[in-house]
Amino acid sequence: MAKARVVVGMSGGVDSSVAALLLKQQGYDVVGIFMKNWDDTDENGVCTATEDFEDVARVAGQIGIPYYAVNFEKEYWDKVFTYFLDEYKAGRTPNPDVVCNKEIKFKAFLDHAFSLGADYVATGHYARIDRKDGRVRLLRGADEGKDQSYFLNQLTEEQLARVLFPLGDLKKTDVRRIAKEYGLATADKKDSTGICFIGERNFKEFLSRYLPAQQGEIYTIDGEYKGVHDGLMYYTNGQRQGLGIGGPGGPWFVCGKDLENNILYVAPADHEALYSEGLLAENVNWINGAPGKTFECTAKFRYRQPDRRVTVTVEDGGRAKVLFKEPQKAVTPGQAVVFYDGDVCLGGGTISLIKQKAYHEKLDFVRPAI
Amino acid sequence: MMEPIYLDHAATTPTHPEVIDRMVSVYREAFGNPSSVHSFGRKARRLVDEAREAIARSIGASPKEIVFTSGGTESDNMAIIGAAYAKKEQGRHIITTKVEHHAVLNTCRALEKQGFTVTYLDVDRAGRVDVEALRRALRDDTILVTIMYGNNEVGTLQPIAAIAELLKGRDVLFHTDAVQAFGTEAIDVRTLGVDLLSMTAHKINGPKGIGFLYVREGVRLVPYQHGGEQERKRRAGTHNVPGIVGLQKALEIADAEREQRVRHYRALRDVLLSTLEERGVRFAVNGDPDGGLAHIVNLFFPGTNVETLLTALDLSGVAVSSGSACTAGSVDPSHVLTAMFGAESEEAKSSIRVSFGLYNTEEQVKKAANIIAETVGRMVSGA
Numbered sequence: 001m002a003k004a005r006v007v008v009g010m011s012g013g014v015d016s017s018v019a020a021l022l023l024k025q026q027g028y029d030v031v032g033i034f035m036k037n038w039d040d041t042d043e044n045g046v047c048t049a050t051e052d053f054e055d056v057a058r059v060a061g062q063i064g065i066p067y068y069a070v071n072f073e074k075e076y077w078d079k080v081f082t083y084f085l086d087e088y089k090a091g092r093t094p095n096p097d098v099v100c101n102k103e104i105k106f107k108a109f110l111d112h113a114f115s116l117g118a119d120y121v122a123t124g125h126y127a128r129i130d131r132k133d134g135r136v137r138l139l140r141g142a143d144e145g146k147d148q149s150y151f152l153n154q155l156t157e158e159q160l161a162r163v164l165f166p167l168g169d170l171k172k173t174d175v176r177r178i179a180k181e182y183g184l185a186t187a188d189k190k191d192s193t194g195i196c197f198i199g200e201r202n203f204k205e206f207l208s209r210y211l212p213a214q215q216g217e218i219y220t221i222d223g224e225y226k227g228v229h230d231g232l233m234y235y236t237n238g239q240r241q242g243l244g245i246g247g248p249g250g251p252w253f254v255c256g257k258d259l260e261n262n263i264l265y266v267a268p269a270d271h272e273a274l275y276s277e278g279l280l281a282e283n284v285n286w287i288n289g290a291p292g293k294t295f296e297c298t299a300k301f302r303y304r305q306p307d308r309r310v311t312v313t314v315e316d317g318g319r320a321k322v323l324f325k326e327p328q329k330a331v332t333p334g335q336a337v338v339f340y341d342g343d344v345c346l347g348g349g350t351i352s353l354i355k356q357k358a359y360h361e362k363l364d365f366v367r368p369a370i
Numbered sequence: 371m372m373e374p375i376y377l378d379h380a381a382t383t384p385t386h387p388e389v390i391d392r393m394v395s396v397y398r399e400a401f402g403n404p405s406s407v408h409s410f411g412r413k414a415r416r417l418v419d420e421a422r423e424a425i426a427r428s429i430g431a432s433p434k435e436i437v438f439t440s441g442g443t444e445s446d447n448m449a450i451i452g453a454a455y456a457k458k459e460q461g462r463h464i465i466t467t468k469v470e471h472h473a474v475l476n477t478c479r480a481l482e483k484q485g486f487t488v489t490y491l492d493v494d495r496a497g498r499v500d501v502e503a504l505r506r507a508l509r510d511d512t513i514l515v516t517i518m519y520g521n522n523e524v525g526t527l528q529p530i531a532a533i534a535e536l537l538k539g540r541d542v543l544f545h546t547d548a549v550q551a552f553g554t555e556a557i558d559v560r561t562l563g564v565d566l567l568s569m570t571a572h573k574i575n576g577p578k579g580i581g582f583l584y585v586r587e588g589v590r591l592v593p594y595q596h597g598g599e600q601e602r603k604r605r606a607g608t609h610n611v612p613g614i615v616g617l618q619k620a621l622e623i624a625d626a627e628r629e630q631r632v633r634h635y636r637a638l639r640d641v642l643l644s645t646l647e648e649r650g651v652r653f654a655v656n657g658d659p660d661g662g663l664a665h666i667v668n669l670f671f672p673g674t675n676v677e678t679l680l681t682a683l684d685l686s687g688v689a690v691s692s693g694s695a696c697t698a699g700s701v702d703p704s705h706v707l708t709a710m711f712g713a714e715s716e717e718a719k720s721s722i723r724v725s726f727g728l729y730n731t732e733e734q735v736k737k738a739a740n741i742i743a744e745t746v747g748r749m750v751s752g753a
Contacts, residue, residue, distance in 0.1 A: 031685065036700040068681045071700035115749065116682050 003029040006164060007113035008122045009105060010034050010060065010067065012052030015124030015167060017059040017186045018175045022166040023122055024063050031116065032060045032067040035109055037076035037100070038197040048199065058185040072108050079103035081197070085210055088233040091259040092334025095151075095303075096195055098348075102154035110159065120164045127152055127345075128168030129160055136160045138287055138345040143171040150303045153338040153348030154285045204234055216262035218245060221255055221273045229264040232257045238274065238330025253330075256356075275327035276354040281337050284320045284349030291346060298340045301331045301351065307340055320349060374687040375738045379573075379727030380522050380550060380666055381691055385616075386575040386728070392619045393577060396612040404609045405600060414611045421618035428621050429567070430558035431584050437601045438614055441581040442549035445568035446473040446516075448583050448605065449545040452591025453514045453566065454481050460541065461511030467491045467499045467528075468709035470518050473568075474547055475705070478516070491517075496658040497526035497710050501536055512542050519548035519567075520555065523706040523723055524657035525666030527551075534563030543589060549573055549581075553624055554632050554664045565589050571613070575728055576620030580613030635664040635726045638735045642667060642724060645739035651746050656707060656721055668707075669742075670721040673750040677701045679722060682745045688738045690722050 008020045010032040024030045034056045041047040053069060060067035080099050087094030105123060113121045126141030127149040136157050141147040155163075167175055179187035192199070198206045207213075213231030220226055227245045229235065234242075239254040243266065252266040255273040267273040279301075291297070293314055298307035299322060309325035322337060331354050338348035376384075396417060402410030404418045419433070426433045439445045454464060466478050468490045478488045489507045491499050499517060515537060520527045530546055537544050545566035548557055553574045559567055566589065570581035585591060585604070597606030624631075646653055646669075656668040671679065676692045677700060683690055692701050703718040711717040726735070 033681075034700075066684065068677075068684070069700035070677055070681070071702075112678060115678055116685060 003027060004119040005029040005031065005117055006120045006122050007031045007033055007116060007118040009109055009124075010056045011124070011192075012055035012059075012186065012189075013124065013192060014179050014184070014186045014189055015126075015175060017055075017063075017124075017184050018170075018178050019122055019124040019166040020060065020065060021063050021178065021182060021184065023164070024065060026166075028120075030063070030065045031118070032056060032063075032065050033109070033113070034067065034069040035104065036069055036071045037073060037080075037104060039073055040197065040199070055186050055189065062182070062184060070109070070112050072104050075108045076100070076104055087334045088207065088211055090334075091232055091257045093236040093332045094334045095336050095350075096197075097151045098154055098336050098350075100196075101151055106152075106155055106159050106163065110162070114162075120162055122164040122166055124167055125152065125165050126167055126170075126172070127165050128343075129163060129165055130344075131161075135288060139168070139343045140340070140345065141165075141167070142169045145304075146172045149340075149345040150300055150336065150338045150348075153287075153336055153345060154283075155287065156285070157288055160287070204230070207233060214262055216264065218243070218264045218266060220249070220252070221265050221267045221271065226252065226266060232259060232262060232264060235264055236330075237332040272327075273356060274329050276324070276331045276356055277327050278321065278323040278355040279331055279337060279351050280353040280355075281320045281322060281349030282318060282352045284314075284318050284347065286314075286347040287345065288347075290314045291341065297346060300336075300338045300340070301328060302335055310339075312339060318349070319352075372687050372737075374684075374689055375730075375734045376689050377724045377726065377730065377735070377738055378689050378691045379553075379730075380723060380725035382572045382578065383553075383575045383727050384729065385572075385577055386620060386623055388623065389576055389616045389619045393612040393616045396615045400611060402611075404611060405598060414609070417611055417615050418609050421614045424618050425582065425621060428625055429584060430560045432587065434602065435559075435585055435587055437583045437585055437604050438609065438617075439581050439583055439605060440579055440610075441572070442471070442547065442568050442570035443473040445549075445570070445581050445583040446471070446545075446547055447477050448591065448594070449566040449568060449585075450474065450477045450514065450516055451481065451594055453543045453545065453589075454486055455592035455594075456590045457513040457543065458486075461509075461513045462486045463489070463509050463512040464514045464516065465489045465491065465504065465507050465512060466516045467493060467518070469493050469497055469499075469521055469523075469526075469706045470516070471522055471547055471549070474516055474518065493526075493709050495710050497521055497524045497656075497662075497706065498658065499528055501529055501532050504533060505536055508540070508542070512540075514543045514545065516545040516547070516566075518550075519546045519557075520551040520663040520666075521657070521706060522550040522666070523704055524668040524710070525550075525662030525664075526658040527555075527662050530562050530564065538563065550663060550666075552621070554628065554635065556625075556628060559584055559586070571617035571620050574620050574624045577613050577616040580610050580617045582617070631728070632664045634730075638726045638730055638732060639664070639667050641732045641735045642739050645736050646743055649740065649743035649747075651743045652750070653746075654717075656710065656717060665726045667724045667726075668721055669724060670717045671746045671750070672716055672720060674720045674746055675749070676720055676722060679720075679745065679749060682749070683722075683742065686741050686745060688741050690724050690738075690742075692722050 006023050006028040010016045020032050034053050036049050080096050083099050084094050084096045110121050125148045126146040128139035130137040130139050140149045218226040218229050235254045249268050255267040256265040296311050299310045311323045313321040333351050335351050336348050337351050339346040400414045402414035404415035422433045422436050426436050493499050517528050543565045546564050547568045549570050565586045567584040572578040593604050595606050654670045656670050707718040
């Protein structure tokens with residue numbers, strides 16, 4: 001019988017390099033494919049995608065697997081980047097990685113791989129897949145510090161059934177060690193940071209190329225004028241750095257935005273306006289179906305935050321109401337809320353509204369009737 | 371898996387065993403530097419001279435009109451940049467076409483940044499440039515026309531002799547990139563009437579890293595590679611003696627076998643097309659219906675995606691290609707097909723190039739055609 005074919009999404013980074021190596025060692029018919037999602041050629045003609053593809057070619061050559069590239073620039077622009085800009089326009093702080101996984105890596109790329117006769121698609125994500133009793137569950141990666149299940153919350157059981165995460169049981173240090181042991185060209189390559197299409201560039205400068213920034217006023221939650229902001233899209237809840245305001249009562253933290261009047265609100269540390277008690281999520285995906293109508297579980301409101309205890313009530317239209325056991329700081333519309341039962345990732349959604357701890361007239365625009 | 375079938379000879383060709391043998395003997399027995407004053411140098415120099423004479427004879431030129439380069443790209447750069455700078459006091463206008471190889475297109479674009487103006491002529495749906503359009507594009511300050519001999523993606527031949535005729539009597543240099551044509555077209559620079567002509571060895575079963583630029587006697591180019599006085603100060607750098615001898619050998623074999631090769635490639639083309647027809651695949655041939663370069667067949671498969679098609683074919687053991695440009699390994703729509711059919715055309719997104727070579731057999735091509743038919747069928751049906 002022919003060996004099962006696995007198409008690995010190779011980014012030119014150490015994680016997907018080791019993922020490909022491990023699959024090859026496990027005896028699969030491995031094919032490496034580089035996704036080109038963004039044309040970042042700069043004024044000097046330098047394009048990190050070209051350099052990354054060079055690394056894919058080197059590593060695939062070392063492992064002894066064929067490698068190709070596929071261009072999803074159009075899909076990425078339409079599905080991920082447009083969403084990214086729309087969210088910022090709406091005053092929210094989007095998470096493009098979640099949407100990229102949903103629309104590109106585990107949709108467009110999956111389709112491409114299957115049209116090439118793949119039995120499975122693999123990536124270098126730090127997450128595990130549990131196949132038991134005819135169910136396929138998404139589990140946190142074994143490396144707590146690297147767990148990426150947060151970004152995978154929009155995947156379906158059907159997709160996961162044909163996905164492999166070879167790094168799920170490994171720690172990042174193991175992955176680096178394996179890469180070194182086998183002399184992979186990417187063994188010492190720096191991890192990419194931040195949003196992939198922005199990279200190391202200045203975030204503000206990048207965003208201003210696509211969205212008009214409109215300066216406005218900063219007020220404290222108690223109504224005191226504090227200064228001028230550069231445009232609401234540049235700020236996120238809980239943010240302290242880069243506000244350019246001082247004065248007595250500080251330091252100051254972003255606690256809300258009034259989009260209509262273009263006002264940024266700040267509050268001093270530990271002010272109750274920084275805390276919320278619950279949220280409304282939309283586009284909620286339950287990987288193995290919702291566990292019930294109302295149930296308790298844990299949740300993350302941002303990547304790499306510790307889990308918090310919550311009570312979830314499933315609502316119609318792909319929504320869910322989430323109440324926190326303890327008030328939470330800096331929960332931000334646009335970010336993903338992801339639900340867990342122990343190690344099992346139940347799914348997640350986009351935070352659309354938050355319920356402030358204390359009612360503030362000024363924050364009425366963010367205070368829904370939850 | 372079966373032995374993969376190589377049908378991408380327009381990209382490069384396997385080196386002919388006789389070429390390899392000649393080169394190995396040069397490496398073993400004539401390692402000298404042709405510019406040296408001693409016997410070792412003279413021995414190598416003799417080989418270079420002989421090669422230059424043989425090559426000049428083959429294309430109807432005189433030996434001093436041959437400048438050895440590292441290949442097609444360097445020849446194109448040397449011709450275009452060298453001519454532009456030599457004639458920049460006379461004018462700064464250059465005419466080319468939209469379907470040139472990137473070695474020509476990007477050189478022209480680079481010159482645009484240096485204050486030259488470039489007209490990129492359109493082509494018709496067969497990929498051919500209109501001589502009348504060229505006539506209209508000519509200006510008083512036009513100094514150079516660079517138009518390829520035969521297209522590397524679709525095989526269309528340009529009316530080189532007619533263009534040369536049009537330019538006769540004008541103070542305009544005429545360069546042609548004939549890199550893709552040498553294997554199947556008998557080239558004589560005198561009958562063609564060109565001033566500059568680029569050639570590379572690896573497209574005709576010669577080694578990589580060697581080619582030449584024909585520079586008609588009396589044409590002055592400004593050299594841009596500085597160093598020693600090799601190639602009459604036109605191209606500095608120690609001669610690639612084994613490469614030069616390899617080029618000579620490859621050209622000799624090509625000259626001797628040319629007609630036979632053309633017949634062979636036409637037969638392979640018939641096998642390819644008739645097999646696809648038998649299999650009921652929907653396809654069209656891009657390019658000149660009256661026949662272009664015999665080894666190139668560009669095929670349009672409606673409803674397919676070229677990137678997926680190429681990957682799937684390679685995984686099934688068929689090596690073909692598409693547009694010449696690759697960015698980060700992914701296939702951009704071919705600029706040639708875009709020029710022929712439009713940027714949003716189906717052809718630009720769903721076409722592949724099959725190119726035959728010396729060692730292809732009818733059996734191989736039939737097998738490859740069947741695999742192409744299956745792969746395309748699967749993609750079109752969406753299975």
